[in-house]
Amino acid sequence: RLRKWQERIRTKDAGERNLQFALSEIDRMASALGVPRSVREVASVIYRRALNEDLIRGRSIEGVATSALYAACRQEGIPRSLDEVAEVSRVPQKEIGRTYRYISQELGLELKPVDPKQFVPRFASALDLSEEVQAKATEIIDVSAEQGLLSGKSPTGFAAAAIYAASLLCNEKKTQREVADVAQVTEVTIRNRYQEQIEAMGFR
Amino acid sequence: MSGPADSIEIQNVVASTGIGQELDLEALADDLPGADFNPDNFPGLVYRTQDPKAAALIFRSGKIVCTGAKSIDDVHDALGIIFDKLRELKIPVDDEPEITVQNIVSSADLGHNLNLNALAIGLGLEDVEYEPEQFPGLVYRMDEPKVVILLFGSGKIVITGGKRTDDAETAVEEIVERIDALGLLG
């Protein structure tokens, strides 16, 4: 009986330690990503729910913690790309994506597809672009999405192209390379999306 | 009436069978020209047929997986060729080994562009996986027939997971109906 008692304490302690580790990892990654405290709290709640529903079995703590943070950013409307999240995590991007899909499904998060417009303020400020460029980029995204150009396209690439186009239209030109670097997409992707968006806007 | 169902093309058929006899894959690798066998990598020996084009994974237990064929007939033809090759090598093969179709992959065209964002919400986020950052297709799991459908912005689709030839047809009719009911079919 004493052994059972000790094992319970050991298990409880191990569980506590794992939880503490996960929460501190969420905190560390959130800081590195520069997301507000409210998002870390949402991520913590998602992690605890995954823990309570036994979704961590067979998965790494770090993987679930990272996915919880990725999901929290989306839920709070300030998404980070999987690339960005993977940069501050020690879990490979592929595993983060797979784990995210799993916990999202099991917890019924039902998150809508990421809206490219949600990347505009962050990318634009990283490029020192004005409020005017941001408004223009947002308009370009709305118009081209309405014309059906968004289906299947990566939200970051779509946002990057719109920002590039808007910077040209507002005489605050940034090079494709500069925009590509902050959005972490290639210049080829920006070029391809840019061409379609310009046509959708009726320019040419 | 030409509809999306008429555009269905089988792209790949996966089937399993067995010759009812254990095999020495090392010896078989030497006797079968073109056979690939890397036991450190994978326990199966890979053998490809040219006509019909297919690939077979042959295991020590005598069980065989055939994949890459474009029709169920092609699966039978390809496996027939393999059975004959084994018999030529004096390996006893059951007279008519049972062949089980495990998966059929088909493609089709709905004929209209699709708004995948609207479709994700319309079909129900709980049954849909749509992460364009990772893959351009929307993944929809259908219960009856039990298949998985990948839908693309172009209106082209992939139906996989079915075991019967008509699963794809039933699935296409069903998905068209659901998309149409949402008013999302051009």
Add this chain to the structure above:
DNA sequence: ACGTTACTTTTCAAAGC
């Protein structure tokens, strides 16, 4: 800025780690 090649997703069996 081309073209080519290759990777992402889904499905399924096989034997073994």
Add this chain to the structure above:
DNA sequence: GCTTTAAAAAGTAACGT
């Protein structure tokens, strides 16, 4: 869970020229 095999869809990426 992974390893291998095949195939489609469309987007993105990384090569070399």
